[in-house]
Amino acid sequence: MHYHIILTKECNLKCNYCGGGSDTHPREIQYSLDDLKKFISQDKDPILEFYGGEPLLRIDAMKNIMDSITDVKFVIQTNGMNLHKLESKYLEKFSSILVSIDGTKDVTDKARGDGVYERTLQNIKIIRQKGFRGDIVARMTVAQGTDIRENVMHLINLEDCFDHVHWQLDFEMFWEAWEHTVAGLPEWIDSYNSGISSLVDWWISEMKRTGQVKGIVPFIGIMNSLLRGSPARLRCGSGIDFFTIMPDGRISACPVSIDFDFSVIGSIYEDAPSKLVERTNVGEPCTSCDVFSICGGRCLFVNRSRYLLREDGYTMICKTVKHLILEMQKAMPQVWELIDIGGLYLVGLDYPGFNNGCEIIP
Template identity: 75%
Template sequence: MHYHIILTKDCNLKCEYCGGGSDSLPGEIQYSIDELKQFISLDEKPILEFYGGEPLLRIGTMEQIIDSLSARFVIQTNGLLLNKLKYHYLKKFHSILLSIDGTKNVTDRARGTGVYDRIMDNIKLIRQREFAGDLVARMTVAQGTDIYENVMHLLTQPGFDHVHWQLDFEMFWEAWEHTVPGLQEWINSYNSGISSLIKWWVSKMERTGQVAGIVPFIGVMNSLLNGTDSHLRCGSGTDFFTIMPDGRISACPVSIDFDFSVIGSIYDDVPSSLPGKAEVGEPCTSCDIFRICGGRCLFVNRSQQLLRENGYEMICSTVRYLVKELQDALPQIQELIYAGVIEKSDFDYPEFNNGCEIIP
């Protein structure tokens, strides 16, 4: 299974949709590495994803964990301290999920002046240092973002293998202070951008025989091609769990302060006892696309009371639109596979649950 390891709740940025980590205590790891090792050793194929706050603020602790445990390693980082990661440890990572929101203007507006350039410099550096793993641009898409322009920008930058994004959940909160009028109008624009992206994506397959690394499209198309059902695609509560600094275990890394999400601890539980303790409920489980979507987000599903009026319906409308557009593209992609232009295996991503939630 996959475990987020929250190394610290501190962050060296104060992004406008986040604010710089979580204020809840404890903010730093309280358990020993031996205690973590004892728990993780009960899992035959563990995947550890370093998380925060900003995990690279605690490089020393991260190095100790890597040295002590046998696992696959992933990190989700804002990228500003990637230059501090030693060659030996850099090579240990299967995937790096790097937070970047698109163009320089969009990224710096949310994250701070100069952040984009520092990220791009560090991407160039780790590639020069022979990082050959999967580098994923992980966008937070806030209201007003042009999804087509910003995804296309990241796809054309050297270094990135894949692009994934999540809609900024905060803009659907009833009490979110940055929400501005026109959210439904922006959603309509976002959906239009999804259509344009899918059209380009399929066209690129036709022209080049290559499947561009747009994670939400690849993940959903894989299910459509194979006719397979999906559980909650991020894996929260199924095969993906978060180990908090005090050793408690949450089903989701975002909802660690909510009682529904806290399902155990490294002291009192074993990995095999965790799946199924926190699951999505209605209205998702009765939805006609539940087998494809899987419920989108455990946190949003279980905290619907926090959303603005019609907020849940707005979020779901984006998922429905995405799925419908990919279903419409399915016959064309099947024809390309049949003609040998692309391979069905091109859609076998990710190799394992690497922290890409698939459904935006």
């Protein structure tokens, strides 16, 4: 199973959609390393993902865990500001490094602060120079107004930076509390969907031109399961095989909804990993939805707190999901053709090989 470990709730940035970490307490880890080891040792195939706040504000705590717990896969989700501080010995242990960045310099700095874009790319260059050849994922938060095509293409085309690009829609724009702050969300949803169509066209044309699959995670994840005919469950895995260990040792189904009662489902002191499974699930409207077997329910947090959304919030989110699925279904015959011509499964469509924290459905 996959465990997010919140190393601290503090952050060294103040991004628009977050505001600089969580104010709830405790903010720092209260359990001992032995408590953590005992809990993790009950899982045969654990993946540990360091998360925050900003996990690289607690590099020593992270290194202690990495030194003490072996035979596991490590992942980190970071804002990248301190990535240059990691020695090669620790970098080498990461299967995926998810770095928050939103697209071009203007888009990223507007949301995350002046200079963030340059420093992020500089630090990625440094870890590449230190020999890190593993998977680096650009983890975008897509706010209202973002040109999705332009910004995804910008990141995926940066030389020797990102192997994959993944994004999530900034869900605050769908909250009822934000409804009257910015006008024009339905119109932007339409332009976002047009941008997705155009991005899919480009993705397929690149496949035809190069035989390679550009690492656009939502496209890859959905196309892969369409080609295999495998039904999806909630793709991020929250509450199924994906849990968050909070600083006080309680366990949340999702790393983002740690302050919501529905999400807190156990603790490392009282529960074995196998006992946590499906203590919380997505419900309606997802379970009766005609694309549930492909979408999987998108997001447990939004599904369980939909009472906080604006009246048309869920409809707008689902409009993006259904459009993306339709575009993938339309593109599928062309991908089959390429597979038939090549006689091989296209390199790159089998991603991620394990749940590395990319939720797949934006």
